[in-house]
């Protein structure tokens with residue numbers, strides 16, 4: 001922008017040749033200082049976010065790492081309101097140039113039970129549209145974040161819970177829980193952005209098996225297929241391991257790291273950005289199928305009976 005301004009204002013006074021030389025000097029000076037400028041900024045912009053009851057953000061002043069805790073009891077069912085709070089928290093983190101974020105849960109045995117089934121059962125189209133659009137926003141912001149991310153999975157993480165974890169760059173899970181994408185078992189089809197996150201985490205073959213069978217893996221089996229990176233005995237330890245992972249980036253240029261991450265994930269992000277409306281329409285028309293509604297209703301009943 002600086003260069004454009006410079007070019008437009010000097011148009012009448014300088015010859016083409018003079019303009020070329022001056023433009024080159026400014027451009028060289030800017031690119032020389034860009035790295036130092038950008039790497040200097042994080043030190044002064046950590047923040048304390050206003051508390052939202054559904055998503056608590058706690059930034060460590062020294063490390064610049066934020067712990068983002070989902071807090072919707074009893075199971076962190078992903079409702080429109082929870083997605084809105086997450087979307088806002090991700091914007092705040094992005095705008096304040098934090099060093100990294102760790103996603104976790106305040107529920108003692110559940111990371112997240114996935115999409116709130118009440119949003120999927122007998123849905124109102126207007127609310128579902130807002131719900132789905134915010135779900136897409138959260139994925140675009142989390143998967144495409146400029147800061148590094150990790151998930152401390154301190155409980156079960158089925159379906160949407162697993163989806164949040166695999167949108168991060170690193171996963172540490174506590175033992176004796178289940179994680180996986182069980183959508184096909186509910187008669188619903190995993191959306192494109194969920195498939196992209198899965199393929200980015202495990203091999204294509206494992207992703208195909210996991211998604212078509214709708215397998216829920218134990219913590220130990222999840223480690224074997226690479227769905228998680230480490231096991232930690234307690235939540236505190238899981239957060240510690242995530243911090244260790246994020247601390248490795250202290251010795252890496254933040255601009256080089258974030259550009260590299262972005263370029264690796266760009267294709268997946270664009271795939272959704274280019275078809276958000278179509279993605280909604282496909283899900284909406286499938287969701288309101290009487291057979292899908294019946295399956296979701298029966299499933300909700302089975303959870304309550306339990």
Ligand SMILES: CC/C=C\C/C=C\CCCC/C=C/C(=O)SCCNC(=O)CCNC(=O)[C@H](O)C(C)(C)COP(=O)(O)OP(=O)(O)OC[C@H]1O[C@@H](n2cnc3c(N)ncnc32)[C@H](O)[C@@H]1OP(=O)(O)O
Nearest residue numbers: 077113114115116117156159160188189283286287303304
């Ligand atoms: C063709 C395309 C059509 C449509 C497209 C739509 C969607 C696309 C898919 C997008 C991808 C994501 C999909 C999803 O996330 S669907 C949700 C799937 N979730 C699950 O299958 C998990 C269900 N829950 C459980 O298995 C257990 O609850 C869990 C997490 C293991 C914890 O067990 P436990 O600690 O024993 O707790 P309870 O089971 O007793 O549950 C307590 C309480 O919470 C209610 N509940 C549980 N899960 C949900 C949920 N996902 N939504 C809403 N409510 C939930 C449960 O009924 C209990 O309620 P109660 O009133 O009895 O206290």
